[in-house]
Amino acid sequence: MSMSTDHPHVIDVSNLSISLKNDNNSIAITRDVSFSIGRGEVLALVGESGSGKSVTALALMQLLGGNLSISSGQIVLTAIDGYSADIAKLGRNGRQIEAIRGARMGMIFQEPMSSFSPVHTIGAQIAEVVTVHEDVGRKEARRRSAELLAKVGIPDPVGALDRYPYEFSGGMRQRAMIARALVCGPSLLIADEPTTALDVTIQGQILDLLSKLKDELGMAILFITHDLGIVAQMADRVAIMYAGSIVETGSVREIFRRPSHPYTRALLEAVPRLGDIDERRRINPIAGSMPNLFEPPSGCRFHPRCPVAVHPRCSLERPPTFGSGGRLVECIHGEAELAR
Template identity: 55%
Template sequence: MSDDYLLKVEDLTISLDVDNASFSIVEGVNLTIKAGRVFALVGESGSGKTIVSLSILRLLGKGVSITGGKILFKDDQAQTIDIVKLNSKGKPIQAIRAAQIGMIFQEPMSSFSPVHTIGNQIEEVIHLHLDLDKKQARQKCIEMLGKVGIVNPERAIDQYPFEFSGGMRQRAMIARAMICNPKLLIADEPTTALDVTIQAQILKLMKDLQNELNMANLFISHNIGVIAQIADDVAIMYMGKIVEQGPVRDILRNPRHPYTKGLLRAIPHLADIGRSRRLEPIAGSVPNLYERPNGCPFAARCSEFIENICDRDFPKSTEIATDHTVFCHHVERDQNQQNLVVNI
């Protein structure tokens, strides 16, 4: 793959320490986010997608630490920084936060301090990273609030978060994350806590801003429908590993990993209303974190399980189309047979 990436995660491993024992919660994750593109990370709750997103800004909580791999980021001076090597409480990472990589969180209700005004909390970001005086900062803040669709921003800037609705708070959060014009915006399930109509508005807003500012976006979600609307590239995570990734069209039209197929089958379709088609859930449930299976983590629930292969080793990556890779023994075997046929 070429060198035109903005953020590249290589072989990232993250562990959780519990009472002197250590468990991997993210294993060998590789991601490449290109400038100006929307990259979606999809997975169930507990699959490690939020952990990956937090690790990029070194915001992991107590007991959770990066134990291997690299997070390479090209900063605005075209220098490549390995974020993993930075001190999580040091100046270099603080200079990247919000200035070059902004972040939006899942819960708009609790992402703002309830006792400081919205304006105070957004202007603070301006003062940290941009060289503007108080008046200019306030002006910029009002402009940004207007841009994210907050009605009457002159008034809103002096209001407290509890005077805002959930949707407004998420808009304000977007303003706070984008005020310094970062090159990458990480959005961790930004619409999950909102009702459906507001979800659609927020998604449109993010898409518009992303186009306007030519920003890259790492979008974390468990909602395939949302991904289809917004993403260019997508990676599917299961138990801390990426099982399939590629351009969003390829993945949605031609899913190869049994887990991806299962996820897509589990989406309700409008056309099915009134028919007697039931949703197809994925059989079984996610194994316990502490009993991570040896081979493919999905083996125990997989309909295409191959004995003595799937439960032994984690599958190698198989590239089935340009940039579309799958980690599955089944796919690997098919591909080998095809190659064999071609070679003959």
């Protein structure tokens, strides 16, 4: 299917802001986050620790906890079956969001042990997702679960149904978590650093598996990672997040070849050309540290670390966003940079 207007993005996030409410004030943790992902497309969300990647991912599923909440913006999901809803409007509980979570949207993350209950079998926990979301019996749910375990490469999938999470290795648990996230055929998969805890060989296998399943199922993937090697391997497009804002988006090629935001350039310093990034690299530490999001800098949040800041403008005004479609830069130099 083409990506024309007849087939809109699977997910369209616009101006999403998440805030932390205390007794008498509210602090914007993320502000005006916008991105979209089409069918069969992988968007990598990249940024330093604490930049707001996980809270953004959680907001997409209405899973923000504690005092965090969506303060503005839209999260329009248009599922492969044609169902469409603005998740930002749904609230944390209720029939509609519960029907979406785990079915039209799936999520996998770093630590599969905490996502499975230790006291129930793997099979029961995957089958439960099916019976909650679909009108099928126990036997059919079990058959589907075994089918998914086979798809993710678990040997003896029928036998594996009756085993407990602690009987699986880390890599196997990760595969089982993927099976559970995919058993209802989601339109969007959110993967929050899903391979960070795994050794390199297993990591490679899981990434290959995700690519294969994505092509097979045509789903969109939001892939959160620190690892630029993984970005180059997995992603079609990249969104760079800094201190709660997406400062640049572009195709993998554009981001690696012509990074236009000073922060993106700092991140990529060790990776000068796309051809050189076949080896695994972590984000280079850059001078200074990420601001505390509870007391963010004024103006451009990157200004205290920016080598090309224009004073006093950058510390006073929030920079405009330049570009269009999938290529955006939030920086006062953005227009000139994009024209280079």
